[in-house]
Amino acid sequence: MDDYTAAAEVLRYAAFTTDPAGGNPAGVVLDATGLDDATQLAVAAELGYSETAFLLPVAGDGRRFAVRYFSPKAEVPFCGHATVAAAVALGERIGAGELLFDTLAGPVPVLVEPGPGDTLAATLTSVEPHVEPVAPQDLTEALAALGWQEEELDPLLPPRIAYAGARHLVLAAATRARLADLSYDFERLAALMTALDLTTLQLVHRTGEREFDVRDPFPVGGVVEDPATGAAAAAFGAYLRELHGLTEAELTLHQGDDLGRPGILRVGLRAGDPRVRVSGTAVAIPLDPRPRAAG
Structure with missing residues (x-):
């Protein structure tokens, strides 16, 4: 079986929890450059989580990313738990603060802040509902x-x-x-x-x-x-x-x-x-x- 998850450097996070065994697991690919649609779907299917977020850095802005979300069967326009997971993963690497995710549903600002204990928390602001x-x-x-x-x-x-x-x-x-x-x-x-x-x-x-x-x-x-x-x-x-x-x-x-x-x-x-x-x-x-x- 092809190991797509290793090739894509997939991170695994549990969202809406401070316990890795709780909440909702999400895959996160912080740099999906070079991954076509079929490969992103294959990664999500191999991982088996309900959603995997694939990020593409926006040139000239280190805190803005184009983001796509794939379930094991199809792409969805927006996913909240994978957004929180991806934002926290980024926060651990580039620091807390404001992020902007350009999703298929529209721009989604996300604020990363210290959470309980040593964790980070993220607050997303939805598109207009x-x-x-x-x-x-x-x-x-x-x-x-x-x-x-x-x-x-x-x-x-x-x-x-x-x-x-x-x-x-x-x-x-x-x-x-x-x-x-x-x-x-x-x-x-x-x-x-x-x-x-x-x-x-x-x-x-x-x-x-x-x-x-x-x-x-x-x-x-x-x-x-x-x-x-x-x-x-x-x-x-x-x-x-x-x-x-x-x-x-x-x-x-x-x-x-x-x-x-x-x-x-x-x-x-x-x-x-x-x-x-x-x-x-x-x-x-x-x-x-x-x-x-x-x-």
């Missing part, structure tokens, strides 16, 4: 693919499609038990998401006034569930602003607990600025010293 209704037939199909019933939804958090760099269908479970019991038709949900140009489903349950437990099926990326999803967190912030009039708020999203990879995502809304800020720590994942199995 928007929220749109879900067609009744699409909602029916999504619920059928999930095995959910409409009466199991939280009426105070109605279904919507939210965008803050990538599109996500927001569905709110009325109970934590409904959120915890996630077993869905992978191919059926992937087909619907492809038709609607969705990146993940943002499944949420409100646990407090400003706290939520969330889960994100990601079959279009070849992943059953994403452990911590910054792009969906940004979209969810836009959703709450649109539906509940939040203008100045700090939200806490807990994700990954059901997978044994707990992570915490902080979502910030600011008055007068429609963009959403998502913050989290990231740490390097030590390489496994054991040899990989052939195959």
Whole structure:
């Protein structure tokens, strides 16, 4: 098997956690010069994480990078956890401060600052978001693919499609038990998401006034569930602003607990600025010293 990850010098980071065994693993290639689309996809597929970020330095600006994101199956326009991972990786090498990532969704400023202990944290500012209704037939199909019933939804958090760099269908479970019991038709949900140009489903349950437990099926990326999803967190912030009039708020999203990879995502809304800020720590994942199995 071709060792694309070694050839591309892939770094491995866990985002939205201070524990390498928590949060969401991401691949990071700090200089993807010379890697074509097929090679970037092959690297992401070989690594097997939900996303890998590929950076190209912008000439004349040591803190600006063109960034592309690949899942094991396809490219996505924006990925929050890989953005946080890449920003922290850069911060460890060139110092904390402001970065600018030019993504397919648009420019994304990222601020790298000291985090708890010896870690670094990154705060991304999304592109301008928007929220749109879900067609009744699409909602029916999504619920059928999930095995959910409409009466199991939280009426105070109605279904919507939210965008803050990538599109996500927001569905709110009325109970934590409904959120915890996630077993869905992978191919059926992937087909619907492809038709609607969705990146993940943002499944949420409100646990407090400003706290939520969330889960994100990601079959279009070849992943059953994403452990911590910054792009969906940004979209969810836009959703709450649109539906509940939040203008100045700090939200806490807990994700990954059901997978044994707990992570915490902080979502910030600011008055007068429609963009959403998502913050989290990231740490390097030590390489496994054991040899990989052939195959």
